[in-house]
Amino acid sequence: MTMAKDIKKHFDMVIVGAGFAGMYMVQRARKQGLSVQCYEAGDEVGGTWYWNRYPGARVDIECLEYSYSFSEDLQQEWEWSERYAGQPELLKYANHVADRFDLRENIQFETRVTSAVFDDDAKNWLIETDRGDTVTATFCVMATGLLSAPLKPEFEGLENFAGEQYQTSLWPKGDVDFTGKKVGVIGTGSSGIQVISEVAKSAGELYVFQRTPAYTIPLQNRVIDSKQVDKIKNDYDRLRQFEFDSFAGFALVHSDIAPLPTLSALEVSREELLGEYENRWESGGLSPYYAFTDVLLDEEANETLSEFARKKMKERVTDPILADKLVPKSYPILTRRLSAETDYLEVYNQENVTLVDLYEKPIENFTQTGIVAGGEEIQLDIVVFATGFDVMTGAMDRIDIRGRNGQSLKKRWSDGPTSYLGMMTHGFPNFFWINGPHSPFYNPILLAEFQCDWIIDAIDQLRAQGQDCVEASDNAEAAWVKLTNDIGDMTLFPKSNNYYMGDNIPGRPRHILFFFGGFPTYSAECSKALADLGSSFVTEAA
Ligand code: N01
Numbered sequence: 001m002t003m004a005k006d007i008k009k010h011f012d013m014v015i016v017g018a019g020f021a022g023m024y025m026v027q028r029a030r031k032q033g034l035s036v037q038c039y040e041a042g043d044e045v046g047g048t049w050y051w052n053r054y055p056g057a058r059v060d061i062e063c064l065e066y067s068y069s070f071s072e073d074l075q076q077e078w079e080w081s082e083r084y085a086g087q088p089e090l091l092k093y094a095n096h097v098a099d100r101f102d103l104r105e106n107i108q109f110e111t112r113v114t115s116a117v118f119d120d121d122a123k124n125w126l127i128e129t130d131r132g133d134t135v136t137a138t139f140c141v142m143a144t145g146l147l148s149a150p151l152k153p154e155f156e157g158l159e160n161f162a163g164e165q166y167q168t169s170l171w172p173k174g175d176v177d178f179t180g181k182k183v184g185v186i187g188t189g190s191s192g193i194q195v196i197s198e199v200a201k202s203a204g205e206l207y208v209f210q211r212t213p214a215y216t217i218p219l220q221n222r223v224i225d226s227k228q229v230d231k232i233k234n235d236y237d238r239l240r241q242f243e244f245d246s247f248a249g250f251a252l253v254h255s256d257i258a259p260l261p262t263l264s265a266l267e268v269s270r271e272e273l274l275g276e277y278e279n280r281w282e283s284g285g286l287s288p289y290y291a292f293t294d295v296l297l298d299e300e301a302n303e304t305l306s307e308f309a310r311k312k313m314k315e316r317v318t319d320p321i322l323a324d325k326l327v328p329k330s331y332p333i334l335t336r337r338l339s340a341e342t343d344y345l346e347v348y349n350q351e352n353v354t355l356v357d358l359y360e361k362p363i364e365n366f367t368q369t370g371i372v373a374g375g376e377e378i379q380l381d382i383v384v385f386a387t388g389f390d391v392m393t394g395a396m397d398r399i400d401i402r403g404r405n406g407q408s409l410k411k412r413w414s415d416g417p418t419s420y421l422g423m424m425t426h427g428f429p430n431f432f433w434i435n436g437p438h439s440p441f442y443n444p445i446l447l448a449e450f451q452c453d454w455i456i457d458a459i460d461q462l463r464a465q466g467q468d469c470v471e472a473s474d475n476a477e478a479a480w481v482k483l484t485n486d487i488g489d490m491t492l493f494p495k496s497n498n499y500y501m502g503d504n505i506p507g508r509p510r511h512i513l514f515f516f517g518g519f520p521t522y523s524a525e526c527s528k529a530l531a532d533l534g535s536s537f538v539t540e541a542a
Contacts, residue, residue: 011037014127014137016113016399019047021434021448022143023097024070026106028452032460037137038103039129041112045103046094047145049087054168054384055176056194057087060219060285060340061443064232065250068097069240070449076233083255084221084285084340108133115400116140118429123469123542125430138468139459142396142433146444149394151505153186153385157365164382168195169389180204181381184371186363188214192386193339199384200347207378209371211358212336212497213328215309219340220284228255240446247290247518249443253283258290265292265301277308285340288333296334296491296516306333316345325357331496391499392437392513393417403428413437416502416511420472420480420536421526423451429471429538438484440515440522441500447519454526461533468542476529476536483525488512 011034015025018040029036042050049057059066063080074097081089098104112130119126125140127133150169158165166176168191183203185196188210200206232239232255242251242260251257265273280287288309294301310327317323326345328336347353361374370379390397393413401409404427412418412425419425422438434451435444462470472480488494493516497503501510515522529536 009037009135010124011035011135011137013037013139013141014039014113014116014125014135015141015143016116017047017143017145017148017395018042018045018098018103018107018109019050019143019145019148020068020094020445021145021452022047022107022141023094023103024068024448025141025143025434025452025455026103027070027101028456030106032456034139034459036106037135038107038143039111039113039127039133040107040109043109044091044095045098045107046091047143048147049090049094051148052169052171052191053087053091053173054166054171054191054195054198054386056196056198056342057168057171057191058194058219058221058342059084059090060190061250062252062255062285063224064229064239064255065243065252065443066445067093068445068449069236071101072236074100075236080224080229082221083224084219113399115402116431117400117402117406118404118431120404123429123540139430139432139455141455142399142401142431142436143448144395144399144433144436146392146395146435146439147389149390149398151388151390151394153387155363155366155371157367160368161366161370161380161383162368163370163380166382166384168192168384168386176382178203178382182370182379183207183382183384184209184378184380185384185386187386187388188212189386189388190214190337190339191388192384193341193344195384195386197342197344197347200350200353203352206347206353207356207371207380208353209356209358209363209373210325213326214336214339215306215328215333216313216339216341216344217281217288217309218284219342220282221342225255231256243443243446244523245520247520248286248441249446249519250286253280253287253290258287261290261293263292264294264298265304266294266298268292273304274308277305281308281312286338288338296493299332299492299495302332302334302492309333313345318349322348322355325355332492335492335496335500336498388499388504390505391502396433396436401428401431403431416509417513418477418481420477421454421529422480422484422515422522423455424472426472426474426477426538429469429540431471437513438480438515440517440519442519442522450519450523450526454530457530458533461530462539465533465539466541467539469540470533470537473536473538480525483517484515485512487515487517487521491516 015038182205184207186209314323364372417437419438
């Protein structure tokens with residue numbers, strides 16, 4: 001460990017985080033000839049797939065799509081073993097990319113950035129870490145992730161609980177043995193659902209503490225089909241183009257490129273409607289998002305899919321009363337994240353699994369030996385918290401980031417995040433983020449590539465204009481926030497309590513945290529902004 005407090009180094013760019021976004025930013029900045037330093041809190045690359053190593057962690061976008069597109073050689077040479085890879089394989093892929101492109105030489109591991117402060121005079125960023133590094137950078141890029149700031153479980157009496165405790169998003173390395181144990185899992189979002197399916201295999205007794213039931217669909221994972229892979233690899237560009245033209249960055253149905261929807265769910269016959277939903281269910285994963293044009297826009301259209309999903313879910317649970325509790329009734333499907341799972345609902349047919357419906361029996365407190373819910377103590381050896389994240393802004397809020405005149409980013413965002421293009425904000429010159437607030441709801445690896453490329457293009461253009469500092473103009477930012485909100489309000493997302501609106505944090509004002517206008521609209525806006533660097537940005541020479 002170097003105590004570099006007084007050994008100041010200057011970099012063209014400092015990047016925070018070495019997940020898929022930070023890794024590509026390193027690669028791209030270096031290719032552009034920028035000197036670059038990336039800091040990563042973990043001891044390896046991989047971000048989400050480094051931290052979320054709980055049993056069952058698995059991607060739900062097909063790997064052929066959930067992978068980098070920037071290198072044709074990488075696309076051709078990497079072989080996925082499953083249609084939807086598990087966490088170990090995804091981490092292996094991240095490490096392979098780091099090795100193949102020599103990224104590690106620019107990444108300092110086990111180092112958490114504690115502050116990034118803009119120096120108004122020197123016009124650069126002063127960055128400090130928890131290992132005593134103090135460096136300056138012209139450009140500061142936060143690749144800190146959208147689902148990377150775990151929420152600390154807050155339950156009365158938790159400090160008294162003497163059993164083992166785990167959090168899905170901070171899972172330890174090595175195995176946790178559930179064999180024969182009494183295990184409680186709190187939370188039934190995507191993480192909870194994945195871990196529950198695995199823990200149910202070996203736990204003596206598993207208690208699932210469910211507050212809001214999730215809509216689920218079978219993932220339909222299997223060993224990858226080599227013929228399908230060859231077909232995609234023969235013309236990978238075609239798949240990527242479909243992804244770029246799509247709303248959310250995935251285009252495969254049954255592992256084949258599917259045309260984007262053109263029809264409303266309300267304009268087809270009942271037979272066609274159900275046929276299409278069956279087709280999507282057989283394909284699995286997130287494919288229902290594109291079944292029809294209006295499932296996220298129109299309540300009646302959405303209800304056709306919600307109804308179908310509820311029926312499919314209930315068919316998998318033997319006890320009809322239990323099935324009813326596991327099925328969402330109070331909100332439109334897809335407005336909370338659809339959970340693509342493997343044998344999740346079937347676990348409730350097992351004798352060792354008990355659902356604790358928190359609407360009937362709310363958690364009162366922890367004791368030394370378990371959890372009291374609805375007046376009864378459930379004795380537990382192990383508790384797993386799958387209770388979610390401080391989404392989008394959380395990771396940046398945990399760093400002391402200050403722009404012009406010492407203005408704190410956390411304070412600027414105390415009434416909700418504002419941004420221009422989901423990448424920058426006024427008063428924070430030469431400061432960018434990737435996959436952060438107001439970014440589109442989109443395949444995160446492809447979005448990272450797009451945003452990193454955009455940042456590099458913006459820097460190039462800035463320098464070509466003989467300028468050194470760029471920030472969003474107030475007007476451009478206000479217009480982007482309005483567009484983001486107006487589009488969000490046209491969708492059904494505000495119709496449920498969900499983390500897309502920040503609802504998972506008690507007391508936090510509601511705000512649309514994602515750009516729901518689809519990637520084609522987003523990328524067009526970004527291109528327009530680049531072409532027009534003068535009016536949407538404030539630039540200045542150092
Ligand atoms: O978090 P969540 P997550 N008492 O916020 C419950 C991605 N991901 O980690 O909804 C009791 O969705 C909470 O209940 P409620 C994916 O984008 C992807 O599961 O607030 N319960 C909810 O059930 C996903 O959407 C994969 O009523 C409490 C759960 O905890 C995102 O990460 C896999 C509680 C939190 O669910 C986040 O998923 C995993 C309390 N006090 C994650 N507090 C893939 O498949 C919270 N809950 C790729």
